[in-house]
Amino acid sequence: MTDRLDAWVDWFRQSSPFIHAHRGRTFVISVGGEALSEGTAAALVHDLALLNGLGIRLVLVPGARPQVEERLNARGAAIRYANGLRVTDAEALDAVVDAVGSVRLAIEALFSMGLANSPMAGLRLQVASGNFVTARPLGVRAGVDHLHTGEVRRIDTAAVRQRLDDGAVVLMSPLGVSPTGEQFNLYAEDVAVAAARGLQADKLLFLHEGEGLMNADGTPLGELTLDEARERFEAAPADAGPLHAQVNRAIAACRGGVPRVHLLPRQRDGALLGELFSRDGVGTLIMPQAFERLRAAGIDDISGILALIAPLEADGTLVRRTRERLETEIDDFTVMDREGTVVACAALHRIDGTSAAEIACLVVHPDYRDGHRGRQLLARLERDALAAGCDRLFVLTTRTAHWFREQGFAPTATESLPAERRAFYNLGRGSKVLVKALV
Template sequence: MENSVQFVHWLRSVAPYIHAFRGKTFVVAFPGELVMAGALPVLAQDLSLLHALGIRIVIVHGSRPQVAEQLALRNVEGHFHNGIRITDIAGLECSKEAAGELRLDIEAAFSQGLPNTPMAHSAIRIISGNFVTAKPIGIVNGVDFQLTGVARKVAYDTIHTILEAGNLVLLSPLGFSPTGEAFNLTMEDVAVSAATALRADKLIFISETPMMVDQDGDEIRELSFIQAEQELKHSYLPADSAFYLEHAIKASRGGVPRIHIVPYQTDGSALLELFTHDGVGTMVSSENLESLREATIEDVGGIIKLIEPLEADGTLVKRGRELLEREINYFSVIEHDGVIFGCAALYPFPFEKMGEMACLTVNPEVQSQGDGERILKHMEKRARRAGFHSLFVLTTRTAHWFLKRGFVSATVDDLPKDRQQMYNWQRKSLVLIKQL
């Protein structure tokens, strides 16, 4: 029974994401190290699931360790500058061989569908081709990169047609010039160019790097691209992490709304990043995704979903939808990426210059993130703007939380006259007041 309850809770929590992602285009890029680590079959299953949910997937693979392996077999030493391979003729041949092998491995991984499910024999088709036009990097600061190139153009119209037909697209880190030359590209460059050209909704790097941490050792979960630029300037990130972050910033500047850098060491990391509030990686966004604002009529559904469990167990007084719609101007909400995770209402008693804060609720999944305190401070500011001198709450179960934040115990007689008449003596709520 407990597992059934957990499943229902999980399904309800991911449903908004499934609805939001249907029909969207995601570019998912991963390095050759992921394949070397044996993680390709699991990633293929996860991406097949995303495809089954109606998400349009473009895959970009890297090949650095596979190219190094091919070079070692030929006793040829590889050379890099600023993290980018300098590709000579032998290196290009190795890049072609590595890309060919990886393409076959990826196609094979997707051919198995989802084992032991109704999708076990589903036909997931991956289409690859000469979709990336490239040009040579050339000579930079005296360093000749030879046959290493950068993406110049991505055949987005062709790729969109393939995606609309229900297929996946696979891009290798190789590009071709209009004169027929081949160039070795970085996976990150191809991924950013594809995501930008396709106007993708997300670019997801499934990386070999661990979760990024700041100078204090705290995990970096979310950044605007401006904040990401500031972090890069401090030069404390490992080279590989900094390389990913540079390309995330470039994609953000190119119009990609969300870029995720997700360690592949975590099983199901792509799914956890997409379908949980905090994810398991670092997200770079073109804007601040979280907003704490006054509610609108469009928020009624999200508020109802948030408070229903607390109404059911008696923590909150039940409010009908019509009442919520009438009182929506009293509410404020905290939302993250379009999903409401917290709310509260401020009811005015202007004659006594008092306000009642009611219905303070935060999603249980994020209650340790400090959102409740943020909402409280927001409501205090609303109350001060309205000219109130004090804020009061009536609570049956969370008195300790409010007492720790400056509220003091009071009596029903301390409430505004109109509120005294509405006091529910059966609930016997405690009265707490805070001077503003």
């Protein structure tokens, strides 16, 4: 029982930076009608209620494709496609209106459940829906009139923000009305993109069907920059599959100013929570710039650095540093930032009166030591040292001498240290001294 409690407490503490980071943010979430047709919607709504309770402003855009197809099949009709786009006639539009209405009511009912002994116990969540989407006809494409199939003209962002300010979860359906009062069948994913762009949402999350994106070696594809996504997927044919289409929608969202787009497997229970409250997530993140970045440290990073180095100070690998000392040395530090969390750090200390510098406190979080982050940090410090006019780098270490030797450092005598640094050498620690010439 103690082990389980310790694991739970550890997870909860690790999730706290994400809880703080997400509070007050606006997330747009797109999910297909399959979530309702397969009976998994209750678990999803429970997770959405939890996000709302943590202060996240939610816009939910549910699709209704299975529900529409069910109604059309019952009538012996079908939505026709031309060049990969829907053609919605009057009969199909009736089925769409009926299906979208039923999905909306089903979701509202799930948000209204407050049964004891359930995740919704005691909750009174407001769900706001309305005429938020103005649409226009798709028109004639390649000689085909798409009739009641439309595209988003605009989102009434002021009305949506007002509902979000009131604490409601906003429900936005894939139906739009034109200024002339005509109804149009829309792609839910396109409504989600338009809403995220119009609201300047912090995140757009697509809960997709089937497996997610994979690397060539069969491992999950965790992240893509906008340029990488364009290179790999934008030129894919229109029939490449729904997940590729969502990647292209993610590209459009990023171009429109949405900083983070997430592709998550809808069938994986808790995918939303796993993506939002863990460092590595469970899906694919698409963003304009790299997920991780090396940057100069600032005062706000001190707590993150202290948490990173504390275990190594405790076992004697590192010399203990107080918060006050870090405050005076913070300008010497470089950190690797992963979505606001410090996962690696290192310091470059100039040695006064010499052309040498010392590398100190190079630490990578245990969860991220399988990559090349240590090498990336070291390469950054070497470039900084060269730019500052240094021609030698020293490092003092008790346990990582072999790693530094692999990076081009060579053992040297303590006497090789500049006099100023040698004066502070701790004989009790017995650190090995290594040096690297910069060229």
